[in-house]
Amino acid sequence: MPLHVPPAPAPAHRSVLTALGSPTAVREARTPALQSAQGPLSPELPLPVHVLDHISPDDPAPCTRLTGWRFLIRTGERAVAAAETVLTPDGWAFSHFFEGPYVPSTERALRHAETMRTSYQPRLLSVPELYMLTLWLHGDTDADVTGGTLGPTDLLVPLAPAPPGITAHRPHRAADLLPVLTLRLTPASLLGTPA
Structure with a gap:
């Protein structure tokens, strides 16, 4: 089934096109x-980029917040970098270019998701406290991308490099992966174990 890639806000797309057309922006980028x-x-x-700021053991459907849009920058048949946009008081604006392992990892995860039998709306989900980025395959393909509730049957595909003990590129139901993340993020004192 095909992925239902949501359209990016036009100002976000225009800001990336402007940055790509700017020799200064490209030359000064560390890419x-x-x-x-x-x-x-x-x-x-x-892809809309959401951040998971807080996970709680008693919250079965944690909320996220939209922080930006990420575009893969292609030349020919492959992505060579990515561009990030952020929401400012004046609207969507270009933030920066970058490269690194998450670019090919995102491309790989998207290719695999395209072969799945179920349709999904792809998003990126960042878990900053674990230095973790996942491809979030949201089950509601018509959902507003600004909404950020993780459904229990949504799939999370950790991108490489994944944190130790979490396998990259293996799809996990959110209901299965979130408890693992909760244990890693919950201080030992709250779990009743000595620090």
């Missing part, structure tokens, strides 16, 4: 792959 790319660069596969 050698972007600077040395041959051929035209295009922003593709925009």
Whole structure:
């Protein structure tokens, strides 16, 4: 089943196109792959980026907050970098370019998700306290991307590099992975064990 990739806000897309057309923005970016790319660069596969700030053992459906949109920057057949946009008081604006392991890992996870039998709305979910990024496959393909409630049957695909003990690129139901994350994020004193 195909993924239902939500359209990015037009100002976010325009801000990335403007940055790609700016020699200064590209030259000052710490992305050698972007600077040395041959051929035209295009922003593709925009994904809303949500952050999971808090997980609680008694919250079966934790909420997230939308923090930006990420675009994979392609040249030819592959993504060489990514561009991030953020919401400012004046609207969506370009934030920065970057490269690294999450770019090919995101591309790989999206390719795998395209082969699944169920349709999903793809998002990215960041868990900053664990230095973890996942592809969030939201079960409601018509959902407003600004909404951030994780459904128990939503799938989370940890991107590489994943935290120790969590396998990258293995889809997990949110209901199964969230308790693992909760244990890692909950202080020992709250679990009743000595620190």
